[in-house]
Each structure stands twice: as C-alpha cells, then as structure tokens.
Amino acid sequence: MIRIQARTEPSSLMKVASPLLAILLTLIFGGILFSAIGKSPSQALHVLLIAPLADSYNIGEMFVKMGPLLLCAVGLSLCYRANMWNIGAEGQLLAGALGGSAMALYFIDSDSALALPITLLAGIASGMIWAAVPTFLKLRFNSNLILTTIMFNYIALYLLIWAVHGPLRDPQGFGFPESAMFTDATLLPTLFENSRIHLGIVFAILSGIIGWFILSKTHLGFQIRVFGADEPAARYAGFNSKKLSWFVMLFAGSLAGLAGVSETIGPIGQLVPNVSPGYGYSAIIVAYLGRLHPLGAIIAAVFMAVIYMGGDLAQIEMGIPVAVVSMFQGILLFFLLACDFFINNRLSFSNQATN
Amino acid sequence: MKTHNSVSRLELANITKQYPGCLANDNISLTLMPGEIHALLGENGAGKSTLVKTIYGVVAPDKGDIIWDGREVSIKSPSIARDLGIGMVFQHFSLFETLTVSQNIELCLSKAQLNNIGDLADRIKKLSAEYGLNVDPSRYIHSLSIGERQRVEIMRCLVQSVKLLILDEPTSVLTPQEVSGLFDVLRTLSKEGCSILFISHKLHEVTEICHKATILRGGKVVDTCIPNEETPATIAKMMVGELAEQEAGYIKREGTNVIFSVTNLSLPSKHPFGTALKDINLTLKAGEILGIAGVAGNGQDELMAIISGEDARNVKQAISLNNLDIGHLHAGERRKLGMAYVPEERLGRGAVPDMSLTENTLLTHSDGFVKNGLVQWQSIKNYTQTLITKYKVKCHGEFSEAKSLSGGNLQKFIMGREIGQNPKVLICAHPTWGVDVGAALAIHQALLELRDQGAAILLISEDIDELFLLADRMAAVCNGHLSPLVKTEHTNIDQIGQWMAGTFINNTSVCAQEQEAKA
Numbered sequence: 101m102i103r104i105q106a107r108t109e110p111s112s113l114m115k116v117a118s119p120l121l122a123i124l125l126t127l128i129f130g131g132i133l134f135s136a137i138g139k140s141p142s143q144a145l146h147v148l149l150i151a152p153l154a155d156s157y158n159i160g161e162m163f164v165k166m167g168p169l170l171l172c173a174v175g176l177s178l179c180y181r182a183n184m185w186n187i188g189a190e191g192q193l194l195a196g197a198l199g200g201s202a203m204a205l206y207f208i209d210s211d212s213a214l215a216l217p218i219t220l221l222a223g224i225a226s227g228m229i230w231a232a233v234p235t236f237l238k239l240r241f242n243s244n245l246i247l248t249t250i251m252f253n254y255i256a257l258y259l260l261i262w263a264v265h266g267p268l269r270d271p272q273g274f275g276f277p278e279s280a281m282f283t284d285a286t287l288l289p290t291l292f293e294n295s296r297i298h299l300g301i302v303f304a305i306l307s308g309i310i311g312w313f314i315l316s317k318t319h320l321g322f323q324i325r326v327f328g329a330d331e332p333a334a335r336y337a338g339f340n341s342k343k344l345s346w347f348v349m350l351f352a353g354s355l356a357g358l359a360g361v362s363e364t365i366g367p368i369g370q371l372v373p374n375v376s377p378g379y380g381y382s383a384i385i386v387a388y389l390g391r392l393h394p395l396g397a398i399i400a401a402v403f404m405a406v407i408y409m410g411g412d413l414a415q416i417e418m419g420i421p422v423a424v425v426s427m428f429q430g431i432l433l434f435f436l437l438a439c440d441f442f443i444n445n446r447l448s449f450s451n452q453a454t455n
Numbered sequence: 456m457k458t459h460n461s462v463s464r465l466e467l468a469n470i471t472k473q474y475p476g477c478l479a480n481d482n483i484s485l486t487l488m489p490g491e492i493h494a495l496l497g498e499n500g501a502g503k504s505t506l507v508k509t510i511y512g513v514v515a516p517d518k519g520d521i522i523w524d525g526r527e528v529s530i531k532s533p534s535i536a537r538d539l540g541i542g543m544v545f546q547h548f549s550l551f552e553t554l555t556v557s558q559n560i561e562l563c564l565s566k567a568q569l570n571n572i573g574d575l576a577d578r579i580k581k582l583s584a585e586y587g588l589n590v591d592p593s594r595y596i597h598s599l600s601i602g603e604r605q606r607v608e609i610m611r612c613l614v615q616s617v618k619l620l621i622l623d624e625p626t627s628v629l630t631p632q633e634v635s636g637l638f639d640v641l642r643t644l645s646k647e648g649c650s651i652l653f654i655s656h657k658l659h660e661v662t663e664i665c666h667k668a669t670i671l672r673g674g675k676v677v678d679t680c681i682p683n684e685e686t687p688a689t690i691a692k693m694m695v696g697e698l699a700e701q702e703a704g705y706i707k708r709e710g711t712n713v714i715f716s717v718t719n720l721s722l723p724s725k726h727p728f729g730t731a732l733k734d735i736n737l738t739l740k741a742g743e744i745l746g747i748a749g750v751a752g753n754g755q756d757e758l759m760a761i762i763s764g765e766d767a768r769n770v771k772q773a774i775s776l777n778n779l780d781i782g783h784l785h786a787g788e789r790r791k792l793g794m795a796y797v798p799e800e801r802l803g804r805g806a807v808p809d810m811s812l813t814e815n816t817l818l819t820h821s822d823g824f825v826k827n828g829l830v831q832w833q834s835i836k837n838y839t840q841t842l843i844t845k846y847k848v849k850c851h852g853e854f855s856e857a858k859s860l861s862g863g864n865l866q867k868f869i870m871g872r873e874i875g876q877n878p879k880v881l882i883c884a885h886p887t888w889g890v891d892v893g894a895a896l897a898i899h900q901a902l903l904e905l906r907d908q909g910a911a912i913l914l915i916s917e918d919i920d921e922l923f924l925l926a927d928r929m930a931a932v933c934n935g936h937l938s939p940l941v942k943t944e945h946t947n948i949d950q951i952g953q954w955m956a957g958t959f960i961n962n963t964s965v966c967a968q969e970q971e972a973k974a
Contacts, residue, residue, distance in 0.1 A: 317829055317830060317832075318828050318829055318830060319817075319821060319825040319828055319829070319830050320828060322814070322817060322830055325810075326807055326810070326814075326818060329807050329808075329809055329810065330803055330804075330807040330808065330809075332800070332803055332804040333803065333804050333805070333806065333807045333818060335765050335786065336763070336765060336786070336796065336798055336804050336805065336819075337786075337787070337790075337818045337819045338763075338764065338785060338786030338787030338788070338789065338790045338819075339787060340785065340787055
C-alpha cells in the first residue's frame with residue numbers, strides 16, 4: 101500500500117534533486133513520444149540536447165538564446181521571491197523591443213557615441229513602464245497581477261505588430277512589416293568574429309550576479325525574501341510592502357525590456373513582428389528550474405537555450421515539428437511541479453494497513 | 456480523592472524515549488488512579504510533552520510498558536487512545552482553521568459516538584453552558600483567538616466521554632473566574648471517576664486542585680509530592696533545582712512623564728468576527744509597566760495592531776509618541792521612532808520560521824547593521840551570538856532556523872532582540888505564554904530592567920498573576936472597551952476579574968447584551 105505523507109520538514113535533498121529528476125523524467129517521456137511518432141528516440145534526443153553544444157557556431161547560437169531567457173528569469177525570480185506573480189515578462193520584453201527600436205530608428209542617421217546607451221535606456225524604460233501599469237493596478241485597486249500582466253502581454257504584442265505595419269515600417273521595405281535595418285551606431289557589438297554572440301549575454305550574466313547580490317547582500321533583498329517567506333512577519337517588522345512590490349516589478353520590467361531591445365539591436369538588427377519565440381514565458385520555467393535563485397537561473401537558462409536550439413536543429417535535420425520545443429517545456433514544467441510536491445511530501449510504502 | 460477500585464487507571468513503567476541528541480524520557484514510571492488529578496511538572500524540555508504524547512499514542516516509546524485498567528496495551532495512534540477513553544488538549548492546538556467549531560469536533564468522533572450524541576451543535580451548546588466555556592458551535596476557527604481555540608479543544612474532549620483527560624496548560628488563557636469554573640468541571644469529572652493529567656506552570660493552581668504531582672527534570676522523575684502539603688515555592692524548588700528565588704514580588708515604580716498615549720480611539724473591526732475598539736484612552740509613562748488584562752478576543756489583537764501600525768488605517772490624532780502624532784505612520788516608521796513589539800504569535804510573525812536566527816535578528820533590528828543598503832552579515836552574526844548568550848537561548852547556534860527552537864527559547868530570543876534596540880516604548884503581548892519557569896523569570900527580569908532604564912512598557916497578558924507581579928498600573932479590556940487605569944497596589948484580583956467581565960462599562964447591560972448577541 102502506498103500512501104502520501106506530509107514531511108515534518110521540507111526535504112533539502114529534494115529541493116536540489118527535484119529539477120534534475122524533472123529533467124530526467126522529461127527526457128524519458130520525450131523519448132517515448134519520439135518513438136511514438138516514428139523517430140529514433142536516441143537520435144532525436146541527441147539532436148535536441150547534444151548537437152546544440154557540438155560545435156562553436158551552435159554554442160554561440162545557444163548563448164544568443166540564453167541571453168533574453170536569463171534576463172527575464174532573473175527579474176521573475178525576484179518577483180516570485182516576493183510573492184508578486186508577474187507573468188508579464190513577455191510583454192515587458194516586447195515593450196522594450198518596441199521602445200528601443202523606436203529610439204534606434206531615431207538615431208538611424210547618427211554616429212553619436214550616445215546613440216547606443218540611449219537606445220538601451222529607451223528599451224529598459226519601456227519595459228519598466230509595461231511592468232508599472234499592472235503594478236499600479238494591483239497596489240491601487242488590488243487587481244489580480246497574474247491576469248493584468250497576461251493581458252499586457254497581448255497588448256504589447258499587438259502594439260508591436262501595429263507599429264511594424266504602421267509608423268515604424270521601413271519606407272523602402274516593399275511593404276514588409278519590418279522596420280529599417282538599424283545602423284552601426286545603435287547595434288550591439290558582437291563579442292567574437294563569425295558569431296552572433298553579442299553584449300546581451302554579458303548583460304544577462306551580470307543581471308544574474310546583480311540579482312544574487314541584491315537578494316543575499318542588501319537589506320532590500322532581505323526584505324524581499326522575508327516578504328515572500330512570511331508576510332505577517334514582514335508586516336510585523338514594518339517593511340514597506342508597496343516599495344518592495346514596486347522594486348521587484350520595475351527590476352523585472354527593466355531586465356525584460358533590456359532583453360527585448362538587445363534582441364532587436366543585437367542578433368535581429370531591426371524590429372520584426374516575431375521578436376520573441378516566447379522567451380518571456382519560458383523564463384517562468386527557467387526561474388523555477390533555477391529554484392528562484394538568480395545564479396541557479398544561469399544554469400537553467402543554459403538548459404532552456406539548448407532545448408530552443410535543439411528544437412531548431414530537430415526541425416532541420418529530422419523534420420520534427422518545432423512545436424516539440426513548447427511540448428518539452430510544458431512537460432518539463434509539469435514534472436517540475438510534480439517533483440516539487442515531494443519536497444514537502446513523501447511516499448510511504450507499507451505492507452500491512454495500519455488501522 | 457475517591458478511588459473506585461484498587462486497579463489503577465493508567466500505569467507507566469520505565470518509559471524511555473531517545474531522540475537524536477536528546478534523551479527525552481529516561482525510565483519514567485507513573486501511576487494514575489481513577490478520579491485522580493495528577494500534575495505533571497517540569498520546565499520546558501523536561502520531557503512532559505514527550506511523555507503525554509506517548510500516552511496519547513503520538514510518540515512510540517523505545518522502551519517501557521503502558522498498563523491501562525490493569526491490561527497491558529500498546530497505544531499506536533491517537534485514535535486508539537481515544538477509543539480507550541483518553542482525551543487530550545494540546546498546548547499547540549490541532550484545529551482546522553477553515554472549519555467551524557462543530558465540524559472540528561465532529562472530525563474526531565467515530566460514527567457510533569456521533570449517533571449517541573445526536574445533535575452535536577446542541578450538545579456543544581449544552582456543555583458550553585454547563586461548564587461556562589462560551590463556545591459557539593457555528594463559528595469558524597480562524598475567527599477565534601488563542602483563548603477561544605483552547606476552549607474548543609477542551610470542549611472536544613468533554614464531548615467524548617473520557618476516562619483520562621490530559622490537559623497541557625489549560626488555564627493559561629482563562630480569567631480567574633473561568634479558571635475556578637474549569638476547576639469545578641475538573642473536580643466534577645474527577646468525582647465521576649475520570650482521571651486527569653494536568654500540566655501547568657502555575658504552581659498555585661497545582662496546589663489548589665491536584666491530588667498528586669510528578670516532577671520531571673532532564674527527562675527523569677526527580678520527585679513526587681502531594682501538592683496540598685507543599686507551597687508553590689517548595690514545588691518550584693523541586694522543578695528548577697537550585698534556582699528557586701521565585702515571585703518574591705518586584706518593586707513597583709511610578710513612571711515619570713507621559714511618553715505614549717492613545718486618545719478617544721474608536722475603530723470598527725476589519726474582520727467580521729473581530730472586536731471593534733470603543734473609545735480607548737490610555738497613557739503610558741516612561742519607566743512604568745502598564746498591564747492590560749482581558750480574556751482573549753476582547754480587542755487585544757486589534758489594539759495591538761493599531762498601535763504597532765500593522766493595521767494601516769489612519770488614526771493620526773489618536774496615537775501619539777512624545778507629543779508627536781504617529782497614527783498615520785506605517786509600522787516601520789513607528790519602529791524608527793523607538794517603538795518595539797513582541798507579538799503574540801512567535802513563529803510566523805515574530806520570527807520567520809525558515810530563516811536563521813541571524814536573519815531573524817535583522818528582521819526588526821537593522822539599525823547599525825545596514826550600511827549604504829548593504830547588510831553587515833558578520834556584525835549581525837556576532838550580535839546574534841551575544842543575544843543567544845545573554846538570554847540563554849538554547850539552540851545549536853546563530854545559524855539555527857527559528858522553527859527549530861522551542862517556544863520558550865524563541866520567545867527569549869524575540870524578547871532579547873526587541874529589548875536590544877533600546878526601545879522607548881515596548882508593546883509586549885503574552886510574553887511568557889507557554890514558557891517554563893526559568894525562562895519566564897529571565898523574561899521578567901529583562902522587562903523590569905528595561906523599565907528601570909526608563910522605557911515605557913505596555914504588557915498585554917491573559918496571565919493575571921503575571922500582570923500583578925510586573926505591572927505598575929493596570930487596566931482590563933472587555934469587548935473593545937478599556938477600563939480605567941489604576942495603580943496595581945490599589946486594586947486586586949477580584950476587581951480586575953470583574954473588569955475583565957465588563958463591569959466598568961457605564962451601561963453594563965450594554966456589554967452583557969453585546970456579549971450575548973455575539974454568543
């Protein structure tokens with residue numbers, strides 16, 4: 101007889117083992133699924149997980165995808181630590197892409213050294229504004245942050261689509277819904293020759309370190325942790341919940357906005373309708389996979405970027421639909437939540453029924 | 456004591472229980488006759504809880520026998536214990552907050568018992584009236600204060616017909632009148648042949664009601680006695696060993712200038728089952744302890760929340776500190792002006808369960824430990840170590856999580872942390888609830904020392920003896936009203952007890968009516 105028993109104390113082993121176990125289960129389940137659609141599971145998993153790291157070009161592309169994932173995930177980690185359920189990284193990223201692109205187009209004939217920093221700041225500010233509205237609605241009217249941030253994701257998406265069809269469309273672009281190509285003054289420099297790795301990945305890793313520094317070294321970060329761990333204690337201590345909510349939301353918004361603008365002035369080089377293949381949503385999984393720890397998010401972002409890369413390669417090399425990426429992410433989150441259940445619970449096996 | 460027959464109700468023989476790093480029970484033997492009221496005494500950590508949990512089937516002993524009504528039994532679970540006729544009121548309540556009183560009681564009754572009882576709500580009302588427990592079967596647990604919850608726990612055992620009732624500090628939240636009411640209940644049960652195992656830290660209660668007492672220290676039986684042949688002082692000596700200077704009475708002080716005041720504060724309750732505050736006036740002088748007595752749920756929580764600022768409603772003019780209106784400031788700003796608090800709930804409010812003591816020091820004490828927004832972890836760590844040493848907090852170290860400490864030790868830590876900030880005004884709720892004699896003594900000393908340094912202390916407690924011991928002036932709350940403030944030496948237990956029942960309210964019938972309407 102198998103029963104579920106609540107643990108008296110959360111298992112610290114499971115806290116670490118849960119993401120690993122979830123990844124393992126996802127791979128097993130994925131393998132079964134591949135064989136069900138008539139593909140060799142070993143080859144598919146190889147293409148999905150090993151091939152992205154097999155040569156320097158692929159590794160470079162992996163880093164390109166890791167950047168926005170990590171930027172968003174670090175911000176979300178802080179939000180979730182403070183019990184602010186921000187699902188709006190995608191919208192904040194798109195807002196950053198839109199605002200940053202508008203600024204980059206403004207500087208299209210400029211060779212000012214300030215053009216790039218101002219463009220980046222425009223992207224950051226746009227992301228912050230996009231996070232600020234739902235935050236205000238929550239604090240002022242107690243609206244549900246999950247719902248408003250999701251709504252704002254769609255508003256940002258359609259605003260961006262409208263912009264590339266209208267005011268930001270390239271006049272010489274034969275009517276394609278794309279902006280003009282940005283010029284060097286506003287493009288992020290690449291780090292290595294023959295690769296698309298750009299400054300964005302540096303921002304991302306820095307953000308992880310800054311996020312960790314805030315949480316573990318600053319009084320503000322301590323207050324965030326208390327707020328998430330034990331709200332009555334935070335109120336008892338007199339922590340300013342509004343200030344903390346604003347901080348984590350604007351921090352997340354600024355990082356997501358930075359991710360958005362870095363995409364457009366980095367690997368893409370112009371504003372296009374499909375700036376993000378859902379980085380802002382995947383970042384939620386990255387944040388949890390990284391145990392809401394900004395440094396953990398770095399490792400989790402690598403894994404998620406590999407899956408993104410692998411999905412592209414699987415489509416090219418094996419004709420597996422790219423939807424396999426979303427599917428993998430979905431299964432991963434499912435197993436992660438299932439495994440997290442065992443942090444606070446355990447199975448007990450007993451042969452005889454005890455009363 | 457009447458013994459109905461010569462067979463003991465319960466006999467424990469050489470009960471031993473070893474926990475990792477701690478021998479909780481060491482060869483404990485104990486005999487309980489039918490109808491006997493038996494006190495189990497000892498400081499926190501002496502092994503009382505482990506022993507009663509063994510009897511109630513929560514803890515399995517490593518060694519030893521349990522003999523029930525002359526038969527050796529193995530009590531593997533609480534439901535077996537209940538089937539035998541053992542009822543227990545835990546110190547930490549086991550009630551479901553989202554269920555009503557009668558649903559909670561129903562949960563631990565078997566089908567057969569339920570059929571016997573018939574209408575459970577009716578039975579609860581009857582027993583409630585009979586024993587004066589004032590328990591409304593339709594109320595939700597989350598809306599009840601600690602005192603009311605404990606009464607539900609007592610009710611839960613009374614509803615079942617018990618042969619042995621185990622009570623872990625049952626009187627700590629009752630008014631003196633209610634305590635004597637409860638003692639009448641216990642005496643009646645005893646005459647009916649029900650044995651009672653009574654854990655208490657209030658020694659005069661033990662001498663008043665118990666037939667026998669067993670005293671534990673460090674997991675061993677160190678003494679047994681017949682309480683009415685002893686005095687509280689002699690029993691205290693047996694409990695704590697050498698450290699027995701107890702309750703000699705402390706010097707009362709007259710405060711100097713008024714430092715903190717609440718003026719004409721009326722406030723509707725935020726919560727449907729909360730208590731509205733009605734025209735509260737109080738002044739607090741530097742260098743005095745003002746004690747507020749009252750049965751749980753009469754507005755203490757609400758008063759504390761509005762004074763601390765946790766209840767963020769703006770009452771600008773009503774609260775002032777050093778002639779400065781502070782009723783509009785939030786809790787953090789009030790702390791910065793020199794206020795500190797010891798809340799009723801230690802774990803989950805006074806301390807974050809999953810954080811270390813070092814982090815819990817920082818929770819309210821950031822002054823001097825934060826430079827340019829950065830936490831000086833090393834100096835907080837050192838300071839926490841000194842707190843642990845100074846207040847004799849038993850723990851592995853400053854890295855221990857708050858939840859790993861016993862209630863009394865956590866309370867010493869929280870008291871030390873708040874006092875360590877040299878507050879001008881300390882608001883302190885139930886400082887020694889559930890704390891052992893030694894720790895209570897240390898907490899009392901710390902409070903008096905703080906008072907003598909010129910701080911004003913507002914002491915909210917349901918332990919009336921403690922209030923008389925510590926407070927320089929006293930008042931009582933009833934149903935959101937605050938009684939006049941009097942010097943402790945100008946009043947007595949009877950008067951305060953009556954005030955706790957609301958006799959000070961101008962139109963007393965109003966209070967009585969309101970209470971009836973609530974019930």
